Amino acid sequence: MFGRRARNQGQFEGVVAAYSRRLLCAAMRFTADWDAAQDVVQDAFIRLSAKWRETFEPSPQMEAWLSATVRNLAIDHVRRERRLAELHRRESLERAPTAAPAPGQGGGAGDVPDAAVRAAEALSTLDEREREIVVLRVYEEKSYREIAEMTGLTVGSVGFILHEAMKKLARAIGAGQGKESSP
Secondary structure, three states, X not given: OHHHHHHHHHHHHHHHHHHHXXXXXXXXXXXXXXXXXXXXXXXXXXXXXXXXXXOOOOOHHHHHHXXXXXXHHHHHHHHHHHHHHHHHHHHHHHHOOOOOOOOOOOOOOOOOOHHHHHHHHHHHOOOHHHHHHHHHHHHOOOXXXXXXXXXXXXXXXXXXXXXXXXXXXXXXXXXXHHHHHOO
């Protein structure tokens, strides 16, 4: 019994080594938060160890299961964070002073390039489904067919949603550039 457990532990560590980097990148694209991405991937591996009944060897089925689990956990995390942010926003509005902050007191972007900030802001203007499809297509480089299989949509719906989301992104980025150039 103990020998089997040790062998499974070694196999499981091999699975973690094989998939963790790719899954972290995927989770990071959804959550935009390194710590949250790590938590999501860790939770996915915990679920794998509890639910996976086959051998712990990298396989297309295991990769698909882990990818779907990370995607779902990351989306749940984003939804939870949005709800919390909305609650905090409402509470701060109720307690907010009427005076505006002094210049230079806002949270600047630091060393993050302006284009990256604009892209992240534009991505946040999309609804969850649009953002999911854009992330899968642009960052994950999934095909329309793969996205359709992952989301349960038709290939045509994926194309339409992606097209509309890209138009929204272009408008949002353009509007952000317009704000910078105006006095």
